[in-house]
Amino acid sequence: MKILLISNMYPSEQFPSYGVFVQNTKKILVQNNIKVDLTVMYKQNNKVKKLTSYALHYGKVLWKGLFGTYDYLYVHYASHNALPVLILKKFRRNIKVITNIHGSDVVPKDPDDTQFESNVERLLQQSNKIISPSLAYKELIKNKYNLSNSIYVFPSGGVDPEVFYSYNNKEEAKKRLNLNTDQKIIGCVSRIDSGKGWEYFLQAIALLENETPTPYHYLYVGSGVEEEKFKAMMAELNLHSKVTHLSALPQPELVHVYNAIDAFIFPSKAESLGLVGLEAMACGAPVIGSKVGGLQDYIRPGKNGLFFEKGDIDELAFQIRSFINLSDEEKTRMSLASIETARDYDLNKVSTILPEIFFNRTTQNA
Template sequence: MKIFLISNMYPSDEYPNYGIFVKNTEEILKSEGWTVEKAVLYKSHSKLSKLLSYILYYLRIIIKGFFGKYDAIYVHYASHNSYPLIILKSLKKSSEIFTNVHGSDVVPEVQSQEKHQKYVKKLLHLSTIIITPSNYYKNLVAEKYQVDIEKIRVFPSGGVNKNIFHQKENRQNVFADLNLSNNYKYVGFVGRLDVGKGWDIVLPAVKKIKDLGHFQGRKLIVVGKGSQQKDYETLVEDLHLQDDIIYFPLLPQQKLSEVYNCLEVFCFPTTRKGESLGLVGLEAMACGVPVIGSKIGGLLDYIQDGENGILFEVGNDDDLKEKMIEFFSMDETKTEQMKKAALKTAERYEVEHIKPLLIKIFKGYQRSYNHVN
C-alpha cells in the first residue's frame, strides 16, 4: 500500500515534540511494510517564513497528490490542510482522503480559526474515512458536521511509546539528571503556555494550597513555552511563587519521561473543549503517575475518577485546590493503588497495543479498494 502523509505539524531537532504523534503514526504505517511519502511543515520562526512555507507546502500537496499514485492520502489536521485538499479532490476525484482531526480543527480556540470551519466541513464530507483520537471526539465530529458516524474511526493519536515513557528503575539518577532535590515531592504541569491549556488555573490553585499550609515540602514543575509566556511569568511573580516552581522550556521526550518519573501527581487543567485526547496525561500514567484532570474532552475517555486519577470542574481553581489537597491527604496504600491503575490504563494506549487499530483502518479500506478495482 502506498500512502501520502500530509501534516502542517512535524517534529524537528529544534522542536522535537511538535507534532510528534504524526511521526508516530508514520512509523506504525511503515512497520506494516507500506510505503509512506510525505508533505510536512516544521515549526517556523517568523511570519514571512511561515507564509512562504505554507505556499510551497500547499503546492507540494496538490502536485504530488495529482501526479502521484497513492492508495490513500492521510492528512493530520483538517483546518489548515482543507484548502489544497479540496482543490486536489476537484482535480482528481479518485483521491481517497483519510482525515485525522485534532483539537482546534473542530473546536476553534480563537476567533481567527473560525474562518476555516466551512472548509473543514467540506473536507470531512469529501473524506473516505475520518479518524478521531477519542470516542468523545468521534461523537462531537458526527454531530457538528452531520457526517455519517459509520465512516468515523477512533485511533488515539499515535499512542504512548513505552520505550520512552515508563517507570525508571533508579529514580535517584533521574533526580540528578534534572538537577532536582529528592527532598521534595513534585507536582507536574506539561503543556504550551497558551489559551486553554490551564497554566492560569494551576498557578492560583497552588497559591491557595500554599497559603493553607498544604504545599510544604512540595514544588511545582512546569514544562512548556508559548504565546502567553509573559503572562505566565507575570502571574508567577504576582502570586509570589518564584521559589515554589521549577521551570523547563520545551524538552525532548526522553527528558519529559524523566520529569514524569519525578512526580507524585500530574496536573492536567485544560479548559479546551477541543482537547481531543490529551496524550500528556497518558504519558504521565505510563510512568506510574496519577492524573488530576479537568472533566472535559478526551480526558473523560481514560481518567477514572478516584481510580487512576481525580477529575475536577473545568476552569475551577478552587475545585482543583480541593482535589490536590485530597490527593496529598491519601495514605500510601491508596496512592499505590492509583499508580497501578494509571499504569494499567496507559498499557491500553501503548503503541504496540493500539497499532492494530490504525492498520485495521487502512487494511479495511484496502480490501474494499482492491475489490472494487
C-alpha cells in the same frame, strides 16, 4: 500501498515534540509495509516564514496530489490542510482521503480559526474515512458535522513503553532533572499557549499554598508563545520558591519528569485525547485533569486520577489538596492503577489499529 501524508505539524530538531503524534503514525505505517510520502511543515516562529511555509506546503500538496499516484491522501489537522485537498478533489474526484482530526482543528480554541470551519466540514463530508483520537471526540464530530461516513478511533500513536515506563525510584529521576530529591513534586507538561490552562495551574497553586502551605513543590515543563505572561504571573503570585519552570524537553527526557512527580496536573480547556496524560500514567503518575474531551476516556476518578471542571481554580486547588491528603497506600494504589490504564494505550497494542483502517480490515466505525 502508497499514501501521501499531509500535515502542517511535524517534529524538527528545534521543536522535537511539535506534531510528534503525526511522526508516530508515519512510523507505524512504514512498519506495516505502507509507503509514505511526506508533505509536512515544521514549526516557524516568524510570521513571514510561517506564511511562506504555508504557501510552499499548499503548492506541494497540489503538485503531488495532481501528478502523484497514491492509494490515499492521509490528512492530519483538518482546518489548516483542508483547502488544497478540497481543490484537489475538484480535479481528481476519485482520489481517496483519510482525515485524522486532533482537537482544535474541529473545535477551534482561537476565534481566528473559526474561519476554517466551513472547509473542515466539507473536508470531513468528502473524506472516505475519518480517524478520531478518542471516543469522546468521535461522538463530538459525528454530531457537530452530522457525519454518516466511517469514523475510527486511533489514540494518536499510543504510548511507547520503551520510552515511558516507571523507574520505581523517584530520587533517580529528580537527580537527572537537578531537582531536590527530598521534595515531593506535583507537575505539569504542556505548551505555554492559549487554551492549555497554564494560568489555572499557577492560580490554583497560589490559592492552595496561601490557604495552608503544603510540603509539595511544583514543576512546570514547557515553552510557548505565552511564556512571558507565564513568567509575569509567576512573579505576581510570588511562586518562584514553590514552582520550578523548565523549558520544553524531548520525549526521552520527559520520562524523568513523569517519574519525578507524584501526580500530573492536566488543566487544558480542551483535549481530543491528551497523550501526555497517558505518558505520565505509564510512569506511575495519576492525573488530576479537566473534565474535557479524551481525558474522560481514561481518567477514572478516585482510581487513577481526579477530575475538576475546566477553568475552576477553586476545584483544581481542592483536588490537588485531596490528592496530597491521601495516605501513601492510597497514592500507591492510584499509581499502580495509572500504569495499568496506560497499558491499554501501549504502542504495541494500538499500532495494529491504524494499518487495519488503511487495509479495510477493521469493523470499528460509526
